[in-house]
Amino acid sequence: MTSLPPAPPTFDARPLVEPVPPGAARAFTQELKRTGRLPSASNAAIVIVGVTLVGVVVFGSMVVTMISAVFGAIMGAMQGGSLVALFGALVPVLFFGAIIAVAVVLIVRSARTGDERRYRLDGFARANGMSYVPQFGNPGLPGMIFSLGSARNATDLVRGDRPRFVEFGNYAYTTGSGKNKTTHRWGYVAVKLDVPLPNIVLDATSNNSLFGSNLPASFDKDQRLSLEGDFDRYFDLYCPAGYETDALYLFTPDIMARFIDHAAALDVEIVDDWLFLYARRDFSTLDPATWAWLFSVVGALLDKFAQWARWRDDRLAAAAAATPATPQAMIPDAAAPGTGPVTAGAVQGGGGAASTVPFVAPLDALRPPPGVAPQGRRLERRVPWLPIIIIGAFVLFWILSQLGVLGGLLGGLVGGLTGG
Template identity: 60%
Template sequence: MSSPAFDARPLTDPVDAATARAYRKQLLSTGRAPKTAGWAAGCLIVAVVGVFGLVVVNLVFRLVFAPFFEGSPPEGAGSIAIILVVGLIAVGLTALIVKAYRNGGVRWYRLDHFARANGMTWYPQASNPPLPGMIFSLGSSRTATDILRGEQPRLVEFGNYRYTTGSGKNRTTHRWGYVAIRLGTPLPHIVLDAEGNNTFLGTNLPQTFDKHQRLSLEGDFDKYFSLYCPEGYEQDALYLFTPDIMARFIDNAAQLDVEIVDDWLFLYGKRDFSTLDPRTWGWLFSVVGALMDKLAQWERWRDDRLAMPAAGAAASGVDGGAAGSAPDGVAGALPFAPPVEALRPPPGVAPSGRRLKTAVPWATILIGGAIVIVWFALQSGVFGAIFSR
């Protein structure tokens, strides 16, 4: 996924409408794309036509039967004008829905061919993606769309993600774009909260972390990111975030939130990443490319907490004499010291480092509560009554 191989032409090259329709039909018939888009468009058209029909029936009913009830019927010319206006609105909305449905085929066609041109595979949709990042376990109706996945030199996935929280009038759909990079070994749970996308209410992330887990790094890094790591893993975080790696995050990903969890690295943004905009893709490819050659350094990390006591004893000659000598009565002892590599802890993370501790965002709650109280006071006229005294 080097920058010279980046080819954005399929995102902007002309696409024949008939070709796009045939392509959409093929995707739907083979089951590669969900049929929900067609059903949604059909339901919208039915709803628009239904509303138009109800208006027409209502007006006709009033014109015909109004003399038998109290009140006067509407003017004939006025009723006809209303019917024409509502009819034009219905026709316009239907045309927009049909156009959007057909343009969806063009979008799929472009993204699929863009993925192929850049050594990736495009997937239109996936429900409940099995990823361990913080955004993938929240809410309901969890859906990733327009997924582009590459396998070389390591698995990298780009996508848009939606989930919903609340119900009824309080139902909210949360929109995210993400990049998921598969690592070669599990690492401690580390979060980089980008300062550039936060608000006065606090973090842009859906979770707040215990402030005692925040680690200050050297240079200007703290101006761009707040780094959280599990308590006791401070030295491990310093090993992972060397000055050259910190510089790459600052130069390329200062507007992205970052999460390292298990054997994944995630980049998050509250916007769609998988789009038809070549500049967005160029930026995302440059971010991934800047980080890719540094990940091998991370994969040499091992958690000393997983070291086996027996290995340490063997290295020091405890309970077995000096390396190279066999205890009395024991046959087949190694006549040489075991290789140092064999004494390293196995890949993995001790339980204390696998997940950060979350916290209640009290500052956000208090500020939000104060805003609600002020709003109700303004609506009820409390302030006016106080100042009028």
């Protein structure tokens, strides 16, 4: 009887768009904080509060000064002074009052938007048999984006464990410091595999830029493997040296077609027993179309991962062969009635009562154990020289122009060409 492929993940997007009961979103956020699932004050909130306090102090001092001026103008007007002076004193007060009112409205609206976002994503997760985690600091996953920079934080995680563990989330980390500080934002899908596999990267060509790949890591070109058909038009595949045959075993034509049809806009990384899908945009959103797309991608790939579970690294065969010898007590006594000496032919089923001895190993025990040899666990990385050279050329051009050397060089070059 042929086994059916696992059913695709369910999809119910109604909690993302249906009306939220009054007060429900705020109450949900308070419950998250009470149970410790959401910190009471994040770093961003602390910054906002600090900026707000500074603004209040600055504007407060200005308002006190302007109120004094308005009061003086009112007293002057009452004593027959000019109304123009009173109007001139009122304008700055009204202007700065409007700024403060707008700032308060924006802060309150931002808080309400965050509450509603969390409430909707939690409802969406539960409607689809999954769970919601508001944020998770430094998730520690083995993918290439999770070990870079500082202030690593995953947010709005939606997790499921049927038919295997899948996590959708947004992720951010920072690099540099001061004025050169940059925040990098990614959306990711993490899928748990059955066995560890070689480190393989599919760099989608559709999201590359003038400087090459948008991935945060560059890989040695010697590890690039060209596959059959149109696959190279959509992905650059990198695998560790010596694992080319293994990559061809994993990426059969039917699996390549699935990636082309459903994941051509995504970068893919296989590392240890995980598969990651990456893009430089939020994946966990309130947009039903984004979720429908991501669910279709995962659903198209899930039934193909069973093929990968059968992969074994032949480089581990030597370690598998070094198994302890069979204990002597398990070998039947040759002198016992109805038994004879155990021969190679008997072990292989060559006849005789000894062909059913209980210590004959199953064929699967002769295969290497699940795992990857050290040389296949990580790709060799390289330094991205082209962007460095281009940036260095711009910096040199700017330095020479500031020193006034560039003009002299250009003048001498023009003079040499014209013979002047």
